[in-house]
């Protein structure tokens with residue numbers, strides 16, 4: 056009989072037009088077939104069961120744990136409830152494994168044990184009782200309903216007062232189990248993360264923002280004691296939140312209550328007050344920001360993004376455009392860099408792009424791109440007379456090149472005949488960059504003067520010093536072999552013939568055979584054992600007091616804060632070890648538009664690329680009269696490349712080595728700004744005659 060019932064259950068499951076049912080819905084569907092006459096045959100049974108609670112009242116009146124999944128049980132009619140009192144003798148109890156029917160099951164449903172009781176009367180099923188017991192909960196003797204789950208539901212559906220009472224009424228342990236983001240207060244996230252406030256205290260979005268350094272860690276210090284839900288202005292895009300999880304307006308009261316409570320708590324300690332002040336400052340700074348794209352300049356954005364200098368200066372939209380190579384570098388000028396005079400001038404000319412519609416904005420973006428391509432490095436002088444007379448002066452100051460061309464008709468009709476367009480070169484990158492962008496705004500003569508007095512250069516310097524950091528890279532402790540495995544452990548270094556000095560000093564000094572041949576000794580085989588001094592790379596005996604600083608015209612540089620002795624290993628040049636082929640490919644693609652190169656010859660035609668991953672050595676600049684040099688030392692089957700002191704170097708000096716034969720650049724010599732008296736004019740390979748003549 057039992058097998059017949061089961062068989063018929065399965066048949067019914069299959070018959071249900073392709074719907075993927077949970078095992079529970081399958082059972083309940085069959086169970087109803089016995090009482091079919093109580094139901095409207097026209098209505099599908101699965102749809103009929105809406106109120107699961109009613110099942111609890113049915114049957115023998117004992118409290119029952121209700122189905123938490125399925126929801127397909129038919130509501131027992133009054134008649135069936137009376138008839139259906141379970142007869143002890145005729146009760147058959149079935150225990151079904153929850154995964155007996157194929158289909159995706161949640162973890163929670165898998166741990167549920169389901170019991171089906173069938174009461175038989177006159178060869179027909181009179182009553183069906185389905186009980187589902189949460190084995191885990193049963194074991195731990197915890198209340199039937201998950202308090203946390205209930206609270207969540209309540210937070211979304213009940214009136215605010217009730218929720219507050221519930222919250223106050225929940226036990227301490229339940230509260231501690233409840234999760235909400237300590238920064239934004241949301242209780243919904245696709246993934247809970249760990250924040251400085253503890254495990255599972257950050258929503259996915261806040262965590263990623265802190266991890267990506269887009270928010271300071273301190274954001275979590277002033278944490279929220281109450282979940283705020285995501286019902287008010289969410290700090291996130293909310294894209295990851297499903298529609299069904301979207302905020303419930305009813306919770307406004309709870310929100311203000313929780314906010315007040317949070318405020319009270321945070322104001323209670325001095326640290327928290329400081330944290331609030333810090334937060335306010337940050338907010339103020341955030342609102343003072345403006346997009347660095349001169350055609351955008353919006354103050355409102357979801358997230359500030361990095362621009363070419365690695366500083367967050369672009370709005371979300373422009374940042375993405377720039378990252379996808381759809382916004383040229385020359386269109387990006389951070390506002391705090393532009394001199395006041397120019398800014399005032401621009402503000403009178405620029406359209407307020409924040410007030411433009413989306414379509415207008417994208418149109419203006421395209422136009423600017425076209426313009427900047429047309430007239431890069433050009434400037435329009437309002438007063439031709441004045442401009443021409445002072446041209447020589449500017450030339451002497453290194454601002455102009457010799458070229459100039461007559462203004463064409465594409466400018467406003469007003470100034471067509473009286474304006475000339477000059478092509479020029481400014482000594483400072485930032486100056487060049489700024490002018491390239493302002494080209495389509497009429498610049499008055501006094502602004503030109505400001506350029507001449509290198510105002511921009513000065514501002515750029517200040518700007519860099521204050522707010523710029525070197526573009527981000529990953530610091531690594533050993534080389535990364537991108538295309539092959541390293542062979543260091545396969546081969547041993549040769550064994551030297553040194554002996555431990557009797558006076559107890561270090562062995563393997565100048566006369567060590569290994570040292571003379573640029574081999575480092577092997578810690579396991581060296582006769583001097585722990586007293587061997589020829590394992591500098593292996594022991595990372597580098598100079599610790601080094602500082603990255605902004606140089607005059609060479610970008611970032613490295614300086615020592617301590618005195619260094621001649622021959623000392625200063626820092627190892629680490630990076631990704633790649634083949635020549637990959638190096639060339641990266642030059643063509645990833646580093647196509649970069650001005651700085653971090654390649655260094657490794658061995659056997661391989662190259663160290665320290666652009667994305669490397670050590671401080673990547674900041675050592677070139678000089679034609681250097682105080683350091685590069686040495687390659689063999690350790691096992693690999694080499695380590697280090698920057699060594701060529702002379703005694705005093706604290707505060709910048710470190711230089713000669714790139715001449717070691718650095719692989721773009722293939723074109725870069726102009727040298729080492730400022731030494733022996734300067735050859737170009738870095739890397741010496742510039743050919745053609746190179747010189749073309750400049």
Ligand SMILES: C[S@@+](CC[C@H](N)C(=O)[O-])C[C@H]1O[C@@H](n2cnc3c(N)ncnc32)[C@H](O)[C@@H]1O
Nearest residue numbers: 609610611650651652673674676677727728729
């Ligand atoms: C290995 S990086 C050195 C660090 C780099 N200055 C930076 O800001 O990251 C090499 C690049 O620095 C710049 N550089 C180094 N020495 C220079 C010099 N003497 N004059 C001008 N530029 C220099 C060049 O752009 C070169 O491609």
